[in-house]
Amino acid sequence: MxxxxxxxxxxxxxxxxxxxxxxxxxxxxxxxxxxxxxxxxxxxxxxxxxxxxxxxxxxxxxxxxxxxxxxxxxxxxxxxxxxxxxxxxxxxxxxxxxxxxxxxxxxxxxxxxxxxxxxxxxQQSFDNRFFQMLNRFNKIREKFVADEKIVPNGSSRKQNHILDFFNGFCTTVSGSQNIETVAAMFKDSLFLDDENEFKYYFINLYQILKFIDKFYNERIDEAKFHTNMIRAQLTSNESQLLFLHIFFLQEFGGKKYMELIKKYAMLEHLDYERLKNRCNDPVYKKLIDHILLEYEQEVFGKNKKILEHINVLKKL
Known part of the structure; x- marks a missing residue:
């Protein structure tokens, strides 16, 4: 009144x-x-x-x-x-x-x-849809961690599908002769399996980034406010998997996806040393360094540690 x-x-x-x-x-x-x-x-x-x-x-x-x-x-x-x-x-x-x-x-x-x-x-319509998409994305992420998994020694632990993916991959590539072989194994694991559990995860992530980018257009600061919110939720394992997925996706027409990852520096929080040391295989480590050099530096935002490592690799 x-x-x-x-x-x-x-x-x-x-x-x-x-x-x-x-x-x-x-x-x-x-x-x-x-x-x-x-x-x-x-x-x-x-x-x-x-x-x-x-x-x-x-x-x-x-x-x-x-x-x-x-x-x-x-x-x-x-x-x-x-x-x-x-x-x-x-x-x-x-x-x-x-x-x-x-x-x-x-x-x-x-x-x-x-x-x-x-x-x-x-703006209200955008916010409603954005949080709906984010909620759906988080539900997909939750599937990566099951309640419990019985391990061979009889104990139980949280099941992390991304961690299991890397552990299984490291066992497969052990003793590989060249990086082409390891790269082909990555591509087969990430894209050629129709039942790949990560497929819908990356599709939904792409749709959210595209939705934000289209709505805000040139208002980059407002767009980054939302993309930073998503990036902050990604775990270290998710960032590492994203690093590999986006690189190999380019062979399957993922140019627009790569542009969005670069524009919003979605790999700024990547723990590169942890990714590189996941497998003890020297060929695997060489492949990771090779992929790092293929990326444009804007993808890593203000991650000084990775940018310094890139400069070291370029001098070798």
């Missing part, structure tokens, strides 16, 4: 102020009329009193020419009303001009208010 009352006071208060301004303007114009009338009156008084032989009682024998001259003397009065009429037209035009300007200003204000309301509604 208070809010509505305040709104009414503000709205009608503005209208009252506008009305007062208009009354003030009209009053100032009446002053002009009054000044013109007083000037005319003074002029006529001086003219009449300065004529010593002026008489209002004309005898019957007064010539018509004299009467005509007397009547012509009142042309001043006609000129006065003509001038006043012309001034009235000018004032009317001026008032209409100001009224039209006021109307345009009001329409501009309404347009700005509607535009602001539209942007707020679009």
């Amino acid at each position: 208070t809010l509505n009352s305040d709104f009414i006071k503000i709205s009608f208060g503005d209208e009252m102020e506008n009305s007062k301004d208009k009354e003030y303007n009209i009053g100032s114009y009446w002053k002009v009329f009054l000044l013109i009338f007083i000037s005319w009156f003074v002029f006529m008084a001086v003219m009449f009193w300065s004529a010593n032989d002026f008489e209002f009682d004309f005898p019957p024998s007064t010539p018509l020419s004299f009467l005509g001259l007397f009547g012509d003397s009142f042309n001043v009065l006609t000129s006065l009303f003509t001038g006043l009429a012309f001034a009235g037209v000018i004032i009317s035009v001026e008032l209409q001009r100001k009224e039209l300007k006021s109307t345009r200003d009001e329409l501009t204000g309404q347009k700005d208010a509607l535009e602001k309301q539209k942007l707020e509604m679009e």
